[in-house]
Amino acid sequence: MFTRFIPNNFKKLGRQIVYVPKHKPPEQRDFETLREFINRHQKILVLTGAGISTESGIPDYRSEEVGLYARSNHKPVQYQEFVKYPKVRQRYWARNFVGWPRFSSVEPNGSHLAINRLEKAGKVTAVVTQNVDRLHQKAGSEYVIELHGSGYIVKCLSCPYEIDRTELQEVMMRNNPAMESSFTMIRPDGDVELSKEQVDEFRVPLCPKCDGPLKPNIVFFGDNVPKVRVEQVRSQVASSDAVFVLGTSLTVYSSYRIILQAKEENKEVVLLNIGPTRADNIVDIKVSTKCGEILPKLCNSIDS
Structure with a gap:
């Protein structure tokens, strides 16, 4: 069996590990x-x-x-490597297969639910998320733009075929009935750490239509956000009167350019995040604390 390494500042809710970095609790002035x-x-x-x-x-x-980079030497799979090398695809799908039951069962937290309440209160017109976990949709948000795609859809790289990730899991279970299910840590995109032996024994899923390689509908590192999605986001920024940034360092340019557009259009931009971000020097307001310790309370005050 594998052993999970849990740093001292990790918190556990029941059996669930909460990966929240050290932070200061919100002050009353932050709330106001x-x-x-x-x-x-x-x-x-x-x-x-x-x-x-x-x-x-x-x-x-x-x-x-x-964060993942602080706890391991792991680097996310690169798009060109995934497309070019069968071994890279084998490693990715083996890890994703083992991590999927846990990843897909994760529930939204108070921050996701608070955003949905702001949406229902008529304050939020759209949610643009860099996450592929669909927790906003699970929380009830209706208009969500998944900037980097979704882990819940899988597409063929050679033909138009696509399949729901849950359905593909059943296919992989039939093809890999003896696959070990223990793992050390889950990663932001849902995959986990496995041994070389586990990876080498894994049977990779192929497209049932053309035997082509399958890939989750996620924008991997080194790939580009589809132009249609970029324009969709640009249109939403243009029609908004402010941008509320939550839980991101804005390191990736696909998200940072949203802030640049908003500032060019003289929109107010407020940032709520633990730690520094790429946009700290250009946003109007920066609050550095945990989203879950301030957003639910904020919604209670708005509702009333």
């Missing part, structure tokens, strides 16, 4: 600042990153001590 921001606007675009899902048990990449 964000409440005033929400009250000033009626068309807020919400932009979320991995930090919104850490309280649900999905780690982010970059947080100090608890």
Whole structure:
């Protein structure tokens, strides 16, 4: 059996590990600042990153001590390597197969639910998320743009075939009935760490229509966000009157350019995140604390 390494500042809710970095609790002035921001606007675009899902048990990449990069030497799969090398696809699908039951069963936390409440209150017009976990949809949000795609859809790289990820899991279970199900850690995209022997024995799924390689509908590192999606996001930013950024360092340009557009269009941009971000020097307001310790309370004040 594998052993999980849990740093001292990890928290556990029942059997669930919560990957939240060290942070200061919110102050009353933080709450007042964000409440005033929400009250000033009626068309807020919400932009979320991995930090919104850490309280649900999905780690982010970059947080100090608890992020994936801080806990391992693992680097996310590169798009060109996935397309070019069968061994890379085998390693990816083996890890994803073992991690899927846990990843797909993760539930939304108070932050996801709070965003949905703001949406129902008529304050949020769209949610743009960099996450592939579909927790916003599980929380009830109706208009979600998945900037980097979704782990719940799988497509063939050679033909138009696509399949629901849950259905593909059943196919892989039939093809790999003896696959070991224990693992050391889950990753932001749902895969886990496995031994070389486990990977080498894994039978990779192929397209039933053309025997082509299958890939989750996720924008891998080194790939580009589809132009149609980029324009969809651009249109939503243009029609909003403010942008509320939650749980992201904005390191990836596909998210950072949303902030650049908003500032070019003189929209107010507020950022709620633990730790520094790429946009700290250009946003209007920055609050550094945990989303889950302030968003639910904020919604209670708006509702009333």
